[in-house]
Amino acid sequence: MSDQEFDPMTDHEYDGIRELDNRLPEWWLALFGITIIFGFIYWLHYEFGGGHTQVQELNLAMGVIQSVKGSGPSFSEDQLNALFTAETVGKGHEIFTAKCAACHAAEGGGLIGPNLTDKFWLHGKGTSADIFEVIAKGVPEKGMPPWAEQMTEEELVATAAFVHSLKDRNVPGGKPPQGEEAP
Amino acid sequence: MKNTTETIHYDDRIVRYFLMATLLWGGIAFSAGLLVALQLAYWKFNFNLEWLTFGRLRPLHTNAAIFAFAGNAIFAGIYHSTQRLLKTRMASDALSKIHFWGWQLIIIGAAITLPLGYSQSKEYAELEWPLDLAITAIWVVFAVNFFWTIARRRERHLYVALWFYIATIITVAVLHIVNSIEIPVAAFNSYPVWGGIQDALVQWWYGHNAVAFFLTTPFLGLMYYYLPKAANRPIFSYRLSIIHFWALVFIYIWAGPHHLLYTALPDWAQTLGMVFSIMLWAPSWGGMINGLLTLRGAWHLLRTEPVIKFMVAALTFYGMATFEGPLLSIKSVSALGHYTDWIIAHVHGGALGWNGFLTFAMVYYLVPRLWKTPLYSKKLADAHFWVGLLGILLYYTSMVxxxxxxxxxxxxxxxGQLVYPDFVETVVRIVPLYAVRAVGGMLFITGFLIMIYNLYKTIKGAPAPQDEAVVVPARVEQHHAGEGHRRLEGMATVFSILTFLAILVGSAIEIYPTLSIHRYVKPTTKVDPYTPLELAGRDIYIREGCYTCHSQMIRKLDFDVVRYGKPSTAAESMYDRPFQWGSRRIGPDLARVGGKYPDLWHLRHMVDPRSVTPKSIMPTYGWLTQKNTDFLGLRRRVSVLKSLGVPYSDEQVSEADRLAEQQAKTIADGLVTQGAPAGLEKKEMVALIAYLQALGKKGGSDE
Structure with a gap:
């Protein structure tokens, strides 16, 4: 028998190209076999073996998220007023510039969203608790996002503190009043 | 006594033509790639011209790289090696010429229509229906010429390179035709007959196998010819060729759904896509080891021969990419990698490393032989290699x-809360890496330019090229010699039919069940089709290539759901022709963007994205407030969709333009009350806003 390693096959010659007929490398055969076996078992498990569907997996994961999430922040009017300090207002100003100014303008005079510096309110009456509620839960049907999904509790409080501080500033060039006047 | 030999001439002119086209389009494909790379590093690199925005240029880059650069390279190599492996001139010089010029005209057509926004938005199949028809015709010309040449061969058996060419020609034809079944709605617009999950499945069956049968099998064929020729070594293992060829051809075709993991595609299809991708690992590596082990005893050439250098690097990148592919196909890995630049890294490892470097190896091999002149400078070829390699590594590492x-x-x-809820934060973080990637691309192009100079100097000093003359046997009896597979290698027709059957199995099993979409959508589920105006907006969305940066597919993954809302369902996109699930999130997912922001937000955002998202890298789309919506064309569009089964009323067809104008007026008036300028009701901006506000609002999310 010829030595596979070095003797080309006699009847294989194409434009000068010869061919050896070496055995398939064992590690390669093993790799091929293992991937086929793995694939088959994986397929059996998810098609017939009761493996979770993707919807089941998602529901499990969302359950975990719900369990660690808690019920969301809630404050009374007095608690909030106590938290609205010069420090929180300052921090809230930074957040407002980064996240709110795109719609409410840098000074709060309103742009896509309403003017926050007048006496008129579309949602609630402009109390500290109302402002916090609108920021936290948003008004999704009008394009105001629920910021509790994106901000920590402290950030929500700070933002509410800053917005609260804007009341009645009546910045020049602000949007005309929308909603109802609140004292 | 009768002569037993004769002298024939190979048609080398056509090879030189395809070679030149490879270099020309290569330069253009790479430059377009560099430009889109720069646009992600700094958005102003679109020069505020609509034709150069990322959404329109990215398809041009991918199509040019695949079909113009790699395509012409494949044809050059196939025309050169096939004649020699079959000991006969190409069957018809006329068909060769039609193939060459036809293909170049298609490329020019693509280079004109894609920047103009004529696109089907199906990746690597963006070209519109007139060009689809032309591709079909030219591919048939190529196939006829090739199989006719096989029939006239003076060699009894087909060498392994030819097996791969056969698989390429047959499968690309099947993929292209099935994925391009579409109904024209205008001179350069069409809607595919496939909708929603069907379209997604067919598209990625095509998309994945464009990689398989346009960028893998033909290049493996080229490797099987040029590597043993350049190294002057016998192929390592004939039986490995047989096993890995058939395994590759049979398994590859199943792997498409790995592009759609955790989407609304049914679980069973995803599972098949994943397991077949994993099984593909060894067959892919079969080609790499057969190539690398062929070099046993010739490794010293690695030091002196640029051709061998490029080939070894190409095979190594092929090995890397075909390991990474199965890895990315594992569902939990895909959860991390899908929609990110890891995929971009992966394809460029393949495209630059495997296709690019193998092509360069072939070019360095062919030019001195076709022009009968030694290469001008091996040192420059060396420099090309190292600069190019550095470029690829920089590109790959930065994108990973x-x-x-x-x-x-x-x-x-x-x-339970996202740490980075603001999507733009996740973009800002990687923008510096986009700059590094652009530098990698520049290095790759620098290497390419060094090669162009080297080839120019070589060819300039060469004598006028002539077709190579060879003495061949006058006649070869075509009786079927050998046993088993050897016998099959002498039966070209049977071999081709078996190849066709091998790719048919996986295709049929995966595509057939989704032909009846009602298997996956409850009959009680009601989904409203887009209104005529929303449809007009959708066509603008497609024209601008929004899908190149925005997905419309919320995966069944907790972090996707927390960020974007309920997972997308099969029902929600069932009327989407073409589907818009996307493959990359450079911007956020838009599947449920409808109603999330006021109309005025969208107007301001599209005129100047940075006015609402300061660090956005999205282009400005000011021209949408200038251009008028094509209301009159809507009747035809709505009626074509109705004929495809979308539940439009007769009134929506006959009154499409009037209904659209009405809705546009309502939106434009609303914008005015919010503070926008008047007079937008006829503008494309309003149609696009109507579409965006409809996303996720048409029902079907409760499946």
Whole structure:
């Protein structure tokens, strides 16, 4: 028998190209076999073996998220007023510039969203608790996002503190009043 | 006594033509790639011209790289090696010429229509229906010429390179035709007959196998010819060729759904896509080891021969990419990598390393032989190799880093809240890596330019090229010699039919069940089709290539759901022709963007994205407030969709333009009350806003 390693096959010659007929490398055969076996078992498990569907997996994961999430922040009017300090207002100003100014303008005079510096309110009456509620839960049907999904509790409080501080500033060039006047 | 030999001439002119076209289009494909890379690093690199925006140029880059650069390279190699492996001139010089010029005209057509926004938005199949028809015709010309040449061969058996060419020609034809079944609605617009999950499945069956049968099998064929020729060594193992060829051809075709993991595609299809991708690992590596082990005893050539250098690097990148592919197909890995730049890294490892370097190897091999002149400078070829290699490595590492970074940021959650809820934060973080990637691309192009100079100097000093003359046997009896597979290698027709059957199995099993979409959508589920105006907006969305940066597919993954809302369902996109699930999130997912922002937000955002998202890298779309919506064309569009089964009323067809104008007026008036300028009701901006506000609002999310 010829030595596979070095003797080309006699009847294989194409434009000068010869061919050896070496055995398939064992590690390669093993790799091929293992991937086929793995694939088959994986397929059996998810098609017939009761493996979770993707919807089941998602529901499990969302359950975990719900369990660690808690019920969301809630404050009374007095608690909030106590938290609205010069420090929180300052921090809230930074957040407002980064996240709110795109719609409410840098000074709060309103742009896509309403003017926050007048006496008129579309949602609630402009109390500290109302402002916090609108920021936290948003008004999704009008394009105001629920910021509790994106901000920590402290950030929500700070933002509410800053917005609260804007009341009645009546910045020049602000949007005309929308909603109802609140004292 | 009768002569037993004769002298024939190979047609080398056509090879030189395809070679020149490879270099020309290569330069253009790479430059377009560099430009889109720069646009992600700094958005103003679109020069505020609509024709150069990322959404329109990215398809041009991918199509040019695949079909113009790699395509012409494949044809050059196939025309050169096939004649020699079959000991006969190509059957018809006329068909060769029609093939060459036809293909170049298609490329020019693509280079004109894609920047103008004529696009089907199906990746690597963006070209519109007139060009689709032309591709079909030219591919048939190529196939006829090729199989006719096989029939006239003076060699009894087909060498392994030819097996791969046969698989390429047959499968690309099947993929292209099935994925391009579409109904024209205008001179350069069409809607596919496939909708929703069907379209997604067919598209990625095509898309994945464009990689398989346009960028893998033909290049393996080229490798099987040029590597043993350049190294002057016998192929390592004939039986490995047989096993890995058939395994590759049979298994590859199943792997498409790995592009759609965790989407609304049914679980069973995803599972098949994943397991067949994993089984593909060894067959792919079969080609690499057969190539590398062929070099046993010739490794010293690696030091002296640029051709061998490029080939070894190409095979190594092929090995890397075909390991990475199965890895990315594992569902949990895909959860991290999908929609990120890891995928971009992966394809460029393949495209630059495997296709690019193998093509360069072939060019360095062919030019001195076709022009009968030694290469001008091996040193420059060396320089090309190292500069190019550095470029690829820089490209690859920066994009893997970007992919991991962005993927991990999307996933990061703390106490049930996203750590990076602001999408733009995850973009800003990777923009510096986009700059590094652009530098990698520049280095790759620098290497390419060194090669162009080297080839120019070589050819300039060469004598007028002539067709190579060879003495061949006058006649070869075509009786079927050998046994088993050897016998099959002498039966070209049977071999081709078996190849066709091998790719048919996986295709049929995966596509057939989704032909009846009602298997996956409850009959009680009601989904409203887009209104005529929303449809007009959708066509603008497609024209601008929004899908190149925005997905419309919320995966069944917790972090996707927390960020974007309920997972997308099969019902929601069932009327979407073409589907818009997307493959990359450079911007956020838009599947449920409808109603999330006021109309005025969208107007301001599209005129100047940075006015609402300061660090956005999105282009400005000011021209949408200038251009008028094509209301009159809507009747035809709505009626074509109705004929495809979308439940439009007769009134919506006959009154499409009037209904659209009405809706546009309502939106434009609303915008005015919010503070926008008047007079937008006829503008494309309003149609696009109507579409965006409809996303996720048409029902079907409760499946």
């Amino acid at each position: 880093a970007a992919g991991f970074t962005q993927g991990a940021m999307w996933m990061a959650m703390d106490k």
